[in-house]
Amino acid sequence: MTKFTNLQGQYLAFLDAYTKVNGCPPAEADFQRHFNVTPPTVHQMILTLARLGLITRSPGQARSIRLNVGPEEIPRLE
Numbered sequence: 001m002t003k004f005t006n007l008q009g010q011y012l013a014f015l016d017a018y019t020k021v022n023g024c025p026p027a028e029a030d031f032q033r034h035f036n037v038t039p040p041t042v043h044q045m046i047l048t049l050a051r052l053g054l055i056t057r058s059p060g061q062a063r064s065i066r067l068n069v070g071p072e073e074i075p076r077l078e
Contacts (some may be wrong), residue, residue, distance in 0.1 A: 011072050012054060016071070016077075031037055054068055
């Protein structure tokens with residue numbers, strides 16, 4: 001099982017839920033609104049999740065974040 005912090009898990013859960021509802025991954029601005037944080041905070045979390053291998057993204061391409069975590073490992077969105 002993949003190890004990540006509770007907050008990282010919430011970002012993954014939001015990514016999963018948003019993608020299912022909207023048919024495309026969220027933009028960083030969507031994370032900012034949901035978590036009520038600053039743009040640098042979201043960007044650093046996205047970089048961290050990518051570095052940990054939990055997500056894949058295409059820098060410079062909008063809405064390109066993809067989960068690398070199985071559905072059974074994604075926590076419930078709080």
